[in-house]
Amino acid sequence: MKRIIHLLAINLLLLGNVFAQHSEQNHxxxxxxxxxxxxxxxxxxxxxxxxxxxxxxxxxxxxxxxxLDDQNQSIKGTEKVTYINNSPDDLSYLWIQLDQNQRAKDADSQKASTSKIYERMSLRQLESILWHDQDLGYKIHSVKDMNGTDIPVAINKTMMRVDLPEPLKAGEEVEFVVDWSFNIHDRTSFIGGRPGYEYFEEDGNYLYTMAEWFPRMAVYSDFQGWQNKQFYGSGEFALTFGNYKVSITVPADHMVGATGVLTNAEEVLNDTELDRWNQAKETFDEPVVIRTQKEAEKLEKGKASDMKTWVFEAENVRDFAWTSSRKFIWDAMAVNVGNKTAMAMSYYGKEANPLWGQYSTKVVAHTLKSYSSRTFDYPYPTAISVEAANGMEYPMICFNYGRPDADGTYSEAIKNGMISVIIHEVGHNFFPMIVNSDERQWTWMDEGLNTFMQFLAEQEWDRNYPSRRGPAHKIVDYMKGEKQYLEPIMTNSENIIQFGSNAYAKPATALNILRETVMGRELFDFAFKQYAQRWKFKHPTPADFFRTMEDASAVDLDWFWRGWFFGTEPVDIALEEVKWYQLDNRTPAEKKKDEASAHEKYESYVSRTKNEKDITETVIEKDPGTRDFYNSYNQFSVTPSDEKAYKSFVSNLNEKEKELFNSGLNYYEITFKNVGGLVMPLIVQFNYVDGTSEVERIPAYIWRKNETEVTKVFPKEKEIESIILDPYRETADIDEENNYFPRKALPSRFELFQRGNSPRGASSGSNPMKEAKKKN
Structure with missing residues (x-):
């Protein structure tokens, strides 16, 4: 059904139902x-x-x-800190992070956490309520200057203030020594956390992941002074760049991996391992196994009584982490990144094979190449992935999960989960280890950006990779959640309820939408690389990111940052109404004929039809005296004046006007309603009667003068059969049913599941690989 557009008068006809509701404020x-x-x-x-x-x-x-004390699971250490004051300010005290205190008996992280009793409670849930009475947290034995004189300190939970004897002036440096120790906790217990140990009962050995393990300098910056916000567990770290020399003494049969370069390989590796290590430095295709599974299993059976010291050095890093165990298999390969070569490496126990031997180091190498292509060439000499039933990142080393069943089989989900976490944690070398944002304040600046980069790297790994975060439609469930459980992305880390969705998935999705829909790949990729290169080895803030993305692209994105990062509104744009018009180019005879037909149809109703039979004769029919001119007048006949006006109008048209007059175009006036509140571009797919289709893209700026409802006319040569809004699901629209004209009901599905209790990243139950193995 259509309506004709007259040049002097316009008649309107609505196609479909009207759902218009107008808010009081539209701008x-x-x-x-x-x-x-x-x-x-x-x-x-x-x-x-x-x-x-x-x-x-x-x-x-x-x-x-x-x-490392492997008998008592503890460490003791001494550190000399050289702090260089490059700021224009004089500093009378310094702040040091004591993150191990987050696990102390009286930690505020436990006191400030909520708890609840349920009808059914697991032992782990109950233990977390009771907390623990273990002797955890730092023991600071002394803080002295280089003359051995005690420096006064004040410890406030996870922060320690060092009161300098005299102010540290701008451009000066100070040196001091801290002696400390702490008991290492079981990170697989209810206490949790990233660092700690895992105990393997079957062989009686420990695997240590040593992070947040030494008193670390807090950041003093131009935008906030000291970042000395307490550590509660969610908000991670703001740290200062520096150079490290670390000597790690462990049992002689342990293998150690760490941030930086091993400087005494000849002293800690045997001849065979040293040869393999040197071979790995020249091998680019397949990892070289430096300590084999057979060799590691042999070491598992004994306990060395003597000790070895491994020495690592690292330049321009913001942190240092290490791992140690006699269980480790170690493999490595070289990776060309730009004009440099980096070593991709993996450390893992036999429990992680065959998955890790096949994939881990190759995934590390792929991640370095993928991220480098979009940011800057990876500048560090090594990148290490450690299997530790965990997921956490540090410069040049990260702890990941992914274990098959005891028979070596695994599900596809376990394999993909392992690949994803390795990409993610290795990728953190770029954000925030090098582009050094403040994780304690803005989790999204590292987790969100890194999750976005992870999505791109996953798709480069496998064209059909089942990425969990990144595509717009996968954030819909979170976006349409209850408002009371939603916060803006620009929310402090400790205040977020749905941490993964808010800090990882939503910003990653927002960046993907920017790249694919708002800016386009070329403009986005250039601007994103500019941000990474401007701020590598520096401390960026959100404003620096927002401004760089606009500065390098000439795209005004304030509306986007405001909606996606500072707000909680969802995307829900509806095809509110559609009207179809055609230009009236009919001759007077054609027009009168159509009008007569329409009139006859309009006046044909049930009473008149029945009266044809029931009323034998009307007054007009019976009495000629009641008739006048209009009883014989035909309003639908063409008059000479009609013909004259039509001919005059047509003859006065110029060539361009005649072309338009005879074009036969269809004009579709579409009203879009912003139901959800978050403005977005309009992606409209027109499906034509002849079976063809096309997509038009309207920038989000169409909403700038009316943020609740906009109307736009689309001229089309072909007749439209149906219209779809956001056909590729690229805007995270939470209600797709109102994206169709005519309206289309979409099915909803639910499924039953049974909750499992497997360790993180460990396969459980049956899997297709196991079933196939049984058949063979």
């Missing part, structure tokens, strides 16, 4: 500039998003000696 702040919501530019941070001409940052260098 709010969605397209206003962020303005005061961002920190003002200054000499340290330019309005372009680049570091300012007087940008500065502090430096902290460490010389550390640490010894």
């Amino acid at each position: 709010a702040e969605r397209f206003e500039q962020l303005g005061s919501m961002l920190r003002s530019p200054n000499v340290y941070r330019a309005a372009s998003g680049a570091p300012g001409h007087l940008y500065w940052q502090q430096q902290a260098n460490y010389e550390i000696s640490v010894e």
Whole structure:
């Protein structure tokens, strides 16, 4: 059904149902500039998003000696800190992070956590309520200057203030020594956390993942002074770049992996391992196994009584982590990144094979190449993946999960989960280990950006990779959740309820939408690389990211940041109504004929039909005196004046007007309603009667003067059969049923499942590989 557009008068006909509801306000702040919501530019941070001409940052260098007690699961250490004050400020005290105190008996992290009793409670749930009475947390034995004189300190939970005898002036440095120790906890217990140990009862050995293990300098910056917010467990770390020399003393049969370069390989590796290590440095296709599974299993059966010291050095890193166990298999291969070669390596116990031997190091190498292509060439000499039923990142080393069943089989989900976590944690070398954002304040700046990069790397690994986060439609369930459980992405880490969805998935999705839908790949990729290169080895803030993305692309994105990062509104744009028009180019005879037909149809109703039989004669029919001119007049006959007006109109048209007059175009006036509140581009697919289709893309700026409802006319040569809004599911629209014209009901499904209780990243139950093995 259609309506004709007259040049002098327009008749309207609605195609489909009208669902119009008008709010009182249709023009709010969605397209206003962020303005005061961002920190003002200054000499340290330019309005372009680049570091300012007087940008500065502090430096902290460490010389550390640490010894692992494998009998009592504890460590003791001594560290010399050289703190360089590059700021323009004089500092009368320094702040040091004591993150191990987050697990102490009186930790605020436990006191401030909520708890509840259920009808059925697991032992782990009950233990977490009772907490623990273990002797955990740092023991700070002394803090001294280089003359051996005690320096006063004040410990406040997870922070320690070092009160300097005299202010540290701008441009000066200070050296001091800290002696400390702590008991290592079982990270697989209810206490949890990233660092700690895992005990393997079947062979009586421990696997140590040593992170957050030494007192670390807090960040002092131009935008917030000291970052000394307490560590509660969710908000991770803000750390200062520096150089490290670390001596790690462990049982002689242990294998150690760590941040940096091993400088005494000849002393800690046997001749066979040393030869294999040197071979790995020249091997680019397949990993070289430096300590084999057979060799590791032999070491598992004994316990060395003597000790070895492994020495690692690292330059320009913000942290240092290490791992140690006699269980480790170790493999490595070289990777070309730009004009440098890095070593991709993996450490894992026999429990992780065959998965890890086949995939881990190759995934590390792939991640370095993928991330480097979109940011900057990976600058560090090594990248290590450690299997530890975990998932956490540090410079050049990360702890990951993924274990098959005892028979070596595994599900596809376990394999993909392992690949994803390795990509993610290795990728953290770029964000935030090098692009050094403040994780304690803005989790999304590392987790969100890294999850987005992970999605791109996963798709490069396997064209059909089942990525869990990144595609727009996969954030819909979170976006349409109850408002009371949603916070803006720009929320402090400790205040987020749905941590994974808010800090990982939503920002990753937002970046993917920017790249695919709002900016386009070319503009996005250039701007994103600019951000990474501007801020590598520096401390960026959200404003620096937002400004750089706009500065390098000439795309005004304030509306996008405001909606996706500062708000909680979802995307729900509806095809509210569709009207179909055609230009009236009929001759007077054609027009009168159509009008007569329409009139006859309009006046044909049930009473008149029945009266044809029931009323034998009307007054007009019976009495000629009641008739006049209009009883014989035909309003639908063509008059000479009609013909004259038509001919005159047509003859006065120029060539361009005649072409338009005779074009036969269809005009579809579509009204879009912003139901959800989050403005987005309009992606409209037109499906034509002849079976063809096309997609038109309308920028989000169409909403700038009316944020609740907009109308746009689409001229089409062909007749439209149906219309779909967001046909490729690229805007995270939470209600797809109102995206169709005519309306289309979409099915909903549910499934039954049974909750499992397997360790993180461990396969359980049957799997297709196991079933196939049984058949053979």
